[in-house]
Amino acid sequence: MSGLSKTRIQYHRQCPRRLWLQAYRPQLAKVDPAMQRRFDAGNQVGEIARAFHPDGVLIDAPSGAQQLAETKRILSGAPRPIFEATFEAEGLLVRADLLLPDADGYRMVEVKSSTTVEPHHLEDVAIQYWVAHQSGVPITSVNVACIDTTFVYQGDGNYAGLLKHVDVSVTARKLESQVPGWIHAAWQTLAGDEPIIEVGKQCRSPHRCPFLDACTAESPRPKTLYPVEILPYVGKLADELRSEGIEDVRDIPPGRLELYKHERIRRVSISGQAELDPEATESMRRLGYPRHFIDFETLNPAVPIWRGTRPYQVVPFQWSCHTEEKDGSIAHHEFLASGADDPRRAFAESLAAALSRTGPVFVYNAGTERTHMQSLAALFPDLAPVLEEAVEWIVDLLPMTRQCYYHPDMKGSYSIKDVLPTIAPDLGYDNLEVGGGEQAMQVFAELMKPDLPDARRTSLRESLLSYCKRDTLAMVKLTHFFAGGPDRK
8 A cells, every 4th residue: 555645635635445445455446437437538638738828847756756856957047837736734635736936935736528527526625635735835826727618629738728826825724734634544544444324415426436346245234136226216205215214215104205106116026017008008009100110329528529620529429320111121221430520410301311301300318419409500590391391290208108118127227238138138248348438438539539540449439330320220129119010120
């Protein structure tokens, strides 16, 4: 185990058990795609922040002792911007993103890929502020540099204006006195046995803990097949049920649940038999042909890639469409952007061609597809007639599924990835290289690298195409299931 760092103090602030596990059982950590994207975004924004100060110097020595020595050496010379300036006090090592010369000392800047200053950011800078003071460095002010969502990228790598600096000096000074207590508490945790802390809200705030799965598996709470947490939007109800000694949905007494969707889950979990309301069959049989089934994949980079886009603007890069005719025949069409060029025009043109024939347009959770078709219609007026008409024909399968269908294996989830195995067990997602939207974003970001080997590029493209195709095929299967007819292939 190494010593304390600013990051480890923050782990302890979130949950003492997280710090202990990071120190002594790091192999249990599981970094999901969303976490990795956040890390990558932070590193990218940090590099951009440094580029605004070309006369700066980066402290990149291999060891903490060398980093401390290098920082001290630079500070003893003529004032200049320092990146990753390193300080230590009471066994706590911190590295400041930016240390910028000021009239009477240095302005300390913490760079974040978020769009606002969040409470844990303030604790972050307070820790750095205290350690820098203990090291005798004159800090005149403390800033958090976060992303300005009004910034519009004009291309050519010019990111001037991407970051806005927020002065948090007052708050940092107020919190500074608490830092020694935080350090002491962290050392105490590390000196003891693994803390036994039950899974709770702290596991997902301010970010999902990478040890959540491990802590859940090792929880002393009785293992149940259908824990009360599976009830959608259960909120405080889960705590109330546990206070009544109820851990499993099947043990909830009749009449205890107020919401119909909760009662259905209770009832189906007890019976073990799926329920499909006749309403779904009637609704499905009323719809005409051709039937289009579409799904989009999107990217929302913290740092804009394409000219005219903003930070975190959602840009579609892939679609899949299955089209079913009245005679049962099914055709599949797809699009996946190639290279780093803005994908929107090619995306919109190819989609308009696929949807040029009038008919119901099935989606699963209509928000994404409807929003993007509307924005593309506004961006490309020549394609607007087809895209706008397609929007009018949208049929959202998610609310229909929530209202009309539930299988015990769904465990409270209405994600298409949990619904599909209950109606078509041979068409799950476990055998796919890409298994979710976050992972799809990661893969596409890698695809945009110009120096990617051809074999790797081909493999990644095939993985993305297979994943998106599975989503639209799942909707085809779902409509067949709802209609109650034979499963046509």
